[in-house]
Amino acid sequence: MLPAGSYDGTTVLITGGGTGLGRAMAVEFARLGARVGIVSRDPAHHAAGVTAVEQAVDEAAPAGRPKRAVAVGAVADVRDPEQVAAAFDAVESALGPVSVLVNNAAANFPVLAAELSPGGWRAVVDVVLTGSFLCSRELHRRHVARGARPGAILNISAAQAFTGGPGMVHSASAKAGVDAMTKTLAVEWAPDGIRVNGLVPGLFPHQDLPASLRALRERDPDQDATDARRQPAGRVGQPHELGWAATYLCSPFAGFLTGHTLVLDGGNHLRRDFVMPPVVPVAEQLRPRSL
Ligand SMILES: CCC/C=C/C(=O)SCCNC(=O)CCNC(=O)[C@H](O)C(C)(C)COP(=O)([O-])OP(=O)([O-])OC[C@H]1O[C@@H](n2cnc3c(N)ncnc32)[C@H](O)[C@@H]1OP(=O)([O-])[O-]
Ligand SMILES: NC(=O)C1=CN([C@@H]2O[C@H](COP(=O)(O)OP(=O)(O)OC[C@H]3O[C@@H](n4cnc5c(N)ncnc54)[C@H](OP(=O)(O)O)[C@@H]3O)[C@@H](O)[C@H]2O)C=CC1
Structure with missing residues (x-):
């Protein structure tokens, strides 16, 4: 954990910050003093994110301290x-420059x-x-126009970007593009004082995953235990752990780090066992069936 107040006076904009891992990151930034803008399509998701952030900040605040807009x-x-x-x-009119x-x-x-x-x-x-490009470009444009520095961009990627993702060619291809963008913008924008890094979550199950992904998981009634057994670390990730990594990467403690993508997955993307299980074609894996 970073020191309390590490993000005092900082406005952080998180796309998709009302659900799942985005919400968990929003909470960790706010615990460290940040004001957080949550940007996505569904206002119900914003409300959930804002409530989670406010609760976390209230719990962390010393008794009697006046509430602040967070x-x-x-x-x-x-x-x-x-x-x-x-x-x-x-976001900027409510919380100040991002x-x-x-x-x-x-x-x-x-x-x-x-x-x-x-x-x-x-x-x-x-x-x-x-979407990641458009938001990055918007931050850069504003940041340079106001002569502000430092700035930080964090791109959430996925291990599919470097392994490929059978059954998810769209996502794997897009995330690989995001990783290339991370490296490219890191160099282009370093002179402007903007660092650009990436963060790859391993398996972080949560209740907000869309129905199509939840349905795959729910085929196995003992999914949580199965998931844990499949990870070299023997467990899945906890969303607040992603928040800890995100707050580090965007903080001055990582001030000389740019163009890097950190993988937080308990070693899972490196797994290549001596005895490999037989291949099950992805078409068979996606076919509705009982395990
Ligand atoms: C644990 C694992 C790791 C997790 C990693 C993550 O990233 S988790 C993060 C995951 N979180 C999320 O994904 C949360 C947000 N996700 C979403 O909002 C939707 O999944 C979305 C991507 C479809 C939204 O796109 P939209 O607003 O543009 O909505 P739209 O309805 O207009 O559809 C557009 C096109 O997509 C087509 N299509 C749609 N579904 C399916 C399907 N199941 N099958 C096949 N095709 C499908 C649809 O037919 C249409 O194509 P067409 O007919 O024009 O050729
Ligand atoms: N959970 C996991 O195990 C893993 C997650 N990841 C990555 O972590 C990140 C968070 O995923 P996770 O929290 O699990 O997933 P969620 O489905 O909970 O979050 C996705 C978010 O994206 C927002 N969103 C989707 N489409 C749009 C759009 N067109 N415009 C604006 N916002 C949009 C949604 O908000 P709204 O509906 O309100 O628009 C939602 O809040 C993603 O980048 C994902 O790829 C990577 C590997 C594993």
């Missing part, structure tokens, strides 16, 4: 540059590549890759 939600589809700019405007951006919003559903429609491909690639 979080707001703003509606935007990250695929649309005008909506992105309007959401930055809304100097930290977490590109966390994502879309994903399991599908065989041969069965993926052009529209399904575009939906995922546009949310994950184009």
